[in-house]
Amino acid sequence: MLQFLSSEGKIVNKKGLPKIAAKELKRIYELMVLSRVFDDIALKLQREGRMLTFASLLGQEASQVASSVVFENDDWFVPTYRDHGVLLARGFPLKGLYLYYAGDERGMEIPKEIQALPPTIPIGSHIPHAVGIAWAQKLQKRKSVCAVYFGEGSTSKGDFHEGINFAGVFKVPCIFICQNNQWAISVPTSRQTASESFVKKAEACGIEGVLVDGNDALAVYKATKDACDKARKGGGPTFIECYTYRLESHTTADDWKRYRSQKEVDSWKRKDPLLRLAKYMKKEKLLSKKEEKEIFDSAQQKVKEEVAEFEATPLPKAEDMFKYIP
Amino acid sequence: MPILNLVEAIRTTLEQEMARDPKIILLGEDVGKNGGVFRVTEGLWQKFGQERVIDTPLAEVGIMGVSIGLAVAGLRPVPEVQFDGFSLPMLDQLYNHAARIKRRSQGKYSCPLVLRVPHGGGIKAYEHHSESLETFFCYIPGLKVLAPSRPYNAKGLLVSALRETSPVIFLEPKKVYRAIKEEVPEEPYALPLCKADLVQEGKDVTIIAWGALQRVVLSAAEDLVDKYSIEIIDLLSLAPLDKETILRSVKKTGRCVIVQEAPKTCGFGSELAAVIQEEAILNLKAPVLRVAGPNTAMPLARLENYYIPDKEKIIVAVEKVMAF
Numbered sequence: 053m054l055q056f057l058s059s060e061g062k063i064v065n066k067k068g069l070p071k072i073a074a075k076e077l078k079r080i081y082e083l084m085v086l087s088r089v090f091d092d093i094a095l096k097l098q099r100e101g102r103m104l105t106f107a108s109l110l111g112q113e114a115s116q117v118a119s120s121v122v123f124e125n126d127d128w129f130v131p132t133y134r135d136h137g138v139l140l141a142r143g144f145p146l147k148g149l150y151l152y153y154a155g156d157e158r159g160m161e162i163p164k165e166i167q168a169l170p171p172t173i174p175i176g177s178h179i180p181h182a183v184g185i186a187w188a189q190k191l192q193k194r195k196s197v198c199a200v201y202f203g204e205g206s207t208s209k210g211d212f213h214e215g216i217n218f219a220g221v222f223k224v225p226c227i228f229i230c231q232n233n234q235w236a237i238s239v240p241t242s243r244q245t246a247s248e249s250f251v252k253k254a255e256a257c258g259i260e261g262v263l264v265d266g267n268d269a270l271a272v273y274k275a276t277k278d279a280c281d282k283a284r285k286g287g288g289p290t291f292i293e294c295y296t297y298r299l300e301s302h303t304t305a306d307d308w309k310r311y312r313s314q315k316e317v318d319s320w321k322r323k324d325p326l327l328r329l330a331k332y333m334k335k336e337k338l339l340s341k342k343e344e345k346e347i348f349d350s351a352q353q354k355v356k357e358e359v360a361e362f363e364a365t366p367l368p369k370a371e372d373m374f375k376y377i378p
Numbered sequence: 379m380p381i382l383n384l385v386e387a388i389r390t391t392l393e394q395e396m397a398r399d400p401k402i403i404l405l406g407e408d409v410g411k412n413g414g415v416f417r418v419t420e421g422l423w424q425k426f427g428q429e430r431v432i433d434t435p436l437a438e439v440g441i442m443g444v445s446i447g448l449a450v451a452g453l454r455p456v457p458e459v460q461f462d463g464f465s466l467p468m469l470d471q472l473y474n475h476a477a478r479i480k481r482r483s484q485g486k487y488s489c490p491l492v493l494r495v496p497h498g499g500g501i502k503a504y505e506h507h508s509e510s511l512e513t514f515f516c517y518i519p520g521l522k523v524l525a526p527s528r529p530y531n532a533k534g535l536l537v538s539a540l541r542e543t544s545p546v547i548f549l550e551p552k553k554v555y556r557a558i559k560e561e562v563p564e565e566p567y568a569l570p571l572c573k574a575d576l577v578q579e580g581k582d583v584t585i586i587a588w589g590a591l592q593r594v595v596l597s598a599a600e601d602l603v604d605k606y607s608i609e610i611i612d613l614l615s616l617a618p619l620d621k622e623t624i625l626r627s628v629k630k631t632g633r634c635v636i637v638q639e640a641p642k643t644c645g646f647g648s649e650l651a652a653v654i655q656e657e658a659i660l661n662l663k664a665p666v667l668r669v670a671g672p673n674t675a676m677p678l679a680r681l682e683n684y685y686i687p688d689k690e691k692i693i694v695a696v697e698k699v700m701a702f
Binding site: 158161179185188214218375377 | 444449452467480486
């Protein structure tokens with residue numbers, strides 16, 4: 053498993069350590085903080101009845117943010133309902149996400165400058181779309197690539213197998229980012245596969261697979277950057293398994309205490325991707341206590357503003373359901 | 379004017395439209411070198427190359443799913459499923475995604491694709507090769523479902539489908555593929571997507587059908603020519619539905635027989651009957667009758683002729699509404 057940072061933020065492996073400019077690393081940290089604050093407020097809004105069912109990304113910030121920052125503006129993203137960190141990192145408005153999870157379709161509006169599909173809910177059904185999008189780049193001689201995000205549960209679906217198989221056969225510039233967060237609602241990885249890992253599934257399709265510590269932003273960054281560069285050069289797809297953990301319940305409609313132990317959750321809290329990166333950056337003098345606070349405050353402020361905008365949005369009109377009929 | 383069968387009409391239309399629009403690509407199982415199991419795409423791989431006529435892995439969900447991605451990202455894919463019975467795994471992709479992506483993206487993306495589906499029975503094929511599944515497609519809001527019955531209307535409808543911005547299901551009646559030839563103009567022409575064909579005017583009873591059964595209706599009407607004045611409607615487009623033509627006709631004749639190959643319960647004919655009673659009940663002189671496949675699985679070849687509505691069953695239904 054590719055890993056550079058220990059849980060304490062110490063470098064455990066120098067081989068291949070990515071050279072990330074201080075400014076870029078700080079941006080990754082800021083986006084991870086923003087994702088966490090966004091998520092925390094979303095959970096609170098839901099509990100207060102100000103938003104509907106919400107799937108938390110808590111614990112998966114590094115897998116989502118440190119992977120999505122390596123792409124260019126013309127690249128495509130195909131996320132799921134848990135990948136808020138991906139969309140935020142690409143510049144998707146927070147207000148839109150709050151709206152969507154409050155049951156307002158207008159929240160799915162994708163800004164002009166972002167090439168992303170709205171979050172997909174039927175598990176794994178979006179994977180072939182990403183392959184088609186990536187294939188279209190290749191057929192139209194464009195340099196763009198496509199990144200698709202999904203959980204380990206998706207790999208049990210036919211959609212996943214059919215999609216990744218197409219990607220291998222046609223060598224399309226698609227990067228498969230599998231966040232193995234250990235739980236598909238209440239079902240553990242041992243009930244998803246008898247394979248020793250999920251990344252192993254890439255092998256059967258003739259695709260390079262990389263297993264990374266998904267709570268290590270540097271490892272996620274490195275694996276995704278390499279995969280992205282390779283795809284852009286015509287080297288075809290890569291499957292990246294980010295080994296991580298879903299610290300919250302599946303959604304606000306779920307209760308993780310029904311199927312996993314406090315001990316297990318606590319053990320993963322000690323591997324928190326955000327704290328790990330902060331510790332590393334402090335050691336390397338890339339982040340001061342003061343900056344840490346400023347970043348957190350600024351994320352709080354941004355979320356506050358976006359929530360205010362979300363809540364000030366007038367309700368949709370009944371006739372909106374007839375808009376955009378194909 | 380060229381005289382073509384249905385296979386040739388579809389093939390030459392694809393060829394002309396592909397030459398016109400470089401964004402059109404064909405994909406599916408065996409559509410390339412082999413020209414498709416019905417040879418509809420024969421010669422196109424040789425002419426346009428393997429990047430535009432693409433043999434894919436054997437995976438219906440994959441074919442449908444990647445087609446959606448291709449369409450969203452600027453191409454105009456024309457996936458083929460070999461037989462309607464194999465299209466069922468595609469329904470998730472069609473329902474949850476193809477028909478919905480425009481609304482899901484609040485108008486940012488559209489999904490211009492044409493799924494070609496060899497439709498219906500009557501060709502003594504294997505099990506699962508002879509179904510009529512139009513109801514499944516018609517039930518999906520946002521899909522257009524076209525059912526050509528002859529070489530001429532197939533060309534005109536396919537041209538329109540290939541210039542549409544929404545996803546289209548194109549049902550090709552297998553039984554008609556090589557059964558008839560007719561004059562088909564060389565130049566492309568577009569038939570409107572929501573317009574039924576009033577095949578024959580009459581006063582006593584309206585018979586509505588689509589696809590391969592249109593010919594069976596014609597032959598039943600021929601047998602009854604001295605007895606009744608029969609009006610015949612070929613729907614051509616199931617979704618959207620040309621209610622205007624249907625209602626105008628039924629309001630005039632006061633009687634209607636609907637003919638479909640699919641099982642009767644929840645078949646598309648049920649929707650037609652409902653529309654007619656909702657909007658023309660006071661004009662009706664008899665109940666609307668459905669001549670349909672029975673509510674059992676499509677049988678294998680030796681029994682399919684008992685299953686698929688034939689001329690006699692249509693005549694019985696016409697006599698029944700006339701005698702009511």
